[in-house]
Amino acid sequence: MFGFIPKDEKFFQLFKEMTKNIIEGAKLLKDMLDNFENPFESQRKIKDVEHKGDSITHEIIQKLNKTFITPLDREDIYSLASKLDDIIDLIDASAQRVIMYNVDSITPEAKSLGFIILQSCLAVDKAVSMLGKRSNEQIFELCVEINALENEADRVSREAISRLFDEEKDPIQLIKWKEIYETLETTTDKCEDAANILESVVVKNA
Amino acid sequence: MFGFIPKDEKFFQLFKEMTKNIIEGAKLLKDMLDNFENPFESQRKIKDVEHKGDSITHEIIQKLNKTFITPLDREDIYSLASKLDDIIDLIDASAQRVIMYNVDSITPEAKSLGFIILQSCLAVDKAVSMLGKRSNEQIFELCVEINALENEADRVSREAISRLFDEEKDPIQLIKWKEIYETLETTTDKCEDAANILESVVVKNA
Amino acid sequence: MFGFIPKDEKFFQLFKEMTKNIIEGAKLLKDMLDNFENPFESQRKIKDVEHKGDSITHEIIQKLNKTFITPLDREDIYSLASKLDDIIDLIDASAQRVIMYNVDSITPEAKSLGFIILQSCLAVDKAVSMLGKRSNEQIFELCVEINALENEADRVSREAISRLFDEEKDPIQLIKWKEIYETLETTTDKCEDAANILESVVVKNA
Numbered sequence: 135m136f137g138f139i140p141k142d143e144k145f146f147q148l149f150k151e152m153t154k155n156i157i158e159g160a161k162l163l164k165d166m167l168d169n170f171e172n173p174f175e176s177q178r179k180i181k182d183v184e185h186k187g188d189s190i191t192h193e194i195i196q197k198l199n200k201t202f203i204t205p206l207d208r209e210d211i212y213s214l215a216s217k218l219d220d221i222i223d224l225i226d227a228s229a230q231r232v233i234m235y236n237v238d239s240i241t242p243e244a245k246s247l248g249f250i251i252l253q254s255c256l257a258v259d260k261a262v263s264m265l266g267k268r269s270n271e272q273i274f275e276l277c278v279e280i281n282a283l284e285n286e287a288d289r290v291s292r293e294a295i296s297r298l299f300d301e302e303k304d305p306i307q308l309i310k311w312k313e314i315y316e317t318l319e320t321t322t323d324k325c326e327d328a329a330n331i332l333e334s335v336v337v338k339n340a
Numbered sequence: 341m342f343g344f345i346p347k348d349e350k351f352f353q354l355f356k357e358m359t360k361n362i363i364e365g366a367k368l369l370k371d372m373l374d375n376f377e378n379p380f381e382s383q384r385k386i387k388d389v390e391h392k393g394d395s396i397t398h399e400i401i402q403k404l405n406k407t408f409i410t411p412l413d414r415e416d417i418y419s420l421a422s423k424l425d426d427i428i429d430l431i432d433a434s435a436q437r438v439i440m441y442n443v444d445s446i447t448p449e450a451k452s453l454g455f456i457i458l459q460s461c462l463a464v465d466k467a468v469s470m471l472g473k474r475s476n477e478q479i480f481e482l483c484v485e486i487n488a489l490e491n492e493a494d495r496v497s498r499e500a501i502s503r504l505f506d507e508e509k510d511p512i513q514l515i516k517w518k519e520i521y522e523t524l525e526t527t528t529d530k531c532e533d534a535a536n537i538l539e540s541v542v543v544k545n546a
Numbered sequence: 547m548f549g550f551i552p553k554d555e556k557f558f559q560l561f562k563e564m565t566k567n568i569i570e571g572a573k574l575l576k577d578m579l580d581n582f583e584n585p586f587e588s589q590r591k592i593k594d595v596e597h598k599g600d601s602i603t604h605e606i607i608q609k610l611n612k613t614f615i616t617p618l619d620r621e622d623i624y625s626l627a628s629k630l631d632d633i634i635d636l637i638d639a640s641a642q643r644v645i646m647y648n649v650d651s652i653t654p655e656a657k658s659l660g661f662i663i664l665q666s667c668l669a670v671d672k673a674v675s676m677l678g679k680r681s682n683e684q685i686f687e688l689c690v691e692i693n694a695l696e697n698e699a700d701r702v703s704r705e706a707i708s709r710l711f712d713e714e715k716d717p718i719q720l721i722k723w724k725e726i727y728e729t730l731e732t733t734t735d736k737c738e739d740a741a742n743i744l745e746s747v748v749v750k751n752a
Contacts, residue, residue, distance in 0.1 A: 198749045199682070212746045234708050270405070296440050305511035305717035309724070312515070334418045337404045476611070502646045511717035518721075540624045543610045 153259035243294035291319035359465035449500035453524035565671035655706035
């Protein structure tokens with residue numbers, strides 16, 4: 135698809151840097167939820183990763199502003215960068231909620247969501263790596279996978295919230311956990327948004 | 341407007357299938373809220389309709405990937421399909437909230453919202469039918485109508501939530517109903533998002 | 547950048563009208579939060595400003611529909627108009643929440659958010675004024691500023707919500723204030739969305 139524009143691989147490299155950074159954030163979040171030993175430190179590291187994400191996004195936009203011929207439509211490069219940035223923002227927001235709401239321990243459902251988020255980020259990274267490589271079918275398959283992961287996160291979060299309403303009698307605890315589940319679930323929505331951009335880029339250039 | 345591209349009516353047919361499916365979902369939701377006799381069965385049927393929506397969306401994207409000349413810009417076909425899919429997702433999410441929160445009966449405001457959602461979906465269906473038919477003015481009018489319905493849903497949901505805060509002393513019940521109203525109201529937001537895409541498509545091709 | 551298309555300044559004028567109107571709304575909101583003397587009247591005035599915003603948006607879309615050559619891509623004019631409209635909608639939604647939840651007094655954090663919202667709207671207005679004027683660098687700088695203001699609003703709102711969970715024992719009060727903070731914070735998100743469109747327009751036309 136983009137085979138006839140060999141140069142300016144730099145954008146693809148920057149996108150790869152971005153998704154590698156996202157994976158790092160997702161691993162830190164999963165570890166924070168699984169072990170919950172030093173949540174403050176985990177959150178601080180995730181915040182650093184989020185700042186790094188901001189710099190890469192900024193670099194992409196600066197580069198876009200200086201590049202005459204781009205390997206994808208300018209607006210698609212822009213949209214993809216924004217959507218990838220949203221993923222790391224939500225990973226950070228999830229970690230923040232856990233700290234801010236001062237929870238004692240992590241529920242099994244929150245751990246499951248941490249796992250699904252990492253799977254989803256790994257799939258986003260794979261799909262991004264295939265941009266510019268005539269691998270439309272694989273990108274589509276990865277988008278289907280990201281969609282399925284989002285559905286699964288939705289199901290887990292819905293069941294967790296359902297259980298919360300059955301079991302939690304303290305409304306303030308209920309509010310806290312409901313929002314933690316929703317923020318974690320929204321992270322997979324953001325992966326799906328990125329997948330949608332990837333899908334539309336592939337469709338447009340098919 | 342698109343009169344000079346007579347073939348590939350298939351996309352318009354698929355969009356029509358999509359909006360017919362949305363109408364079916366909206367009717368099931370309205371009926372569920374109005375009668376509330378067998379909410380579990382209603383919710384199951386809505387879930388089936390939502391799955392059918394996913395298949396049609398998938399078919400549109402597959403077709404997009406295989407079609408060289410499209411009757412609208414590729415990215416607009418893609419966006420419209422996504423936004424229509426969001427409508428049926430929110431109809432499903434609304435039904436799910438009602439089941440998940442295990443409510444005893446349906447408030448008048450929720451019934452009103454069910455009615456407005458159906459009206460809005462009917463208008464989306466009409467506007468979609470007019471795509472490719474040189475009927476820009478009618479599409480604009482329908483978009484204005486969809487906007488007005490969204491404003492009305494917003495007003496009803498705001499008043500319902502206001503009443504909730506005045507009357508409901510149990511915070512957990514309050515949280516449940518607040519979210520049911522908000523999810524119903526968001527369904528009309530999604531109709532408005534679809535109308536915005538329709539409007540921008542018409543503007544772009546004017 | 548757009549220097550070679552001198553006519554049809556009318557769109558830029560309409561965008562200016564739009565941002566002037568947004569500033570008026572933001573000033574009314576800030577004043578409402580700072581003084582809280584006649585909140586009902588403030589809210590009524592903000593609602594009028596919001597209606598005026600709707601008319602300007604409508605005028606832009608009508609004009610778009612009748613104009614053959616536009617100074618920016620049709621879809622960008624459309625998106626920018628929509629995003630600017632979202633800002634005033636959220637200013638209105640914030641004022642509505644304050645009235646609807648019948649609060650007694652305004653917290654310092656809500657006042658800070660009112661201040662940040664006004665700053666952010668002023669920056670959006672400046673950036674919009676520079677469209678079509680070969681001032682890409684300044685537009686980028688203003689977008690960075692709008693981003694920084696959104697981060698600051700996010701921090702203030704997060705700390706306010708954190709304090710709420712520490713101090714507020716009445717869950718219903720907590721729900722009210724949490725939503726007021728979130729709605730105020732979302733207003734700055736909408737400014738950032740508008741900045742993102744501006745940035746992508748500049749990038750696309752660079």
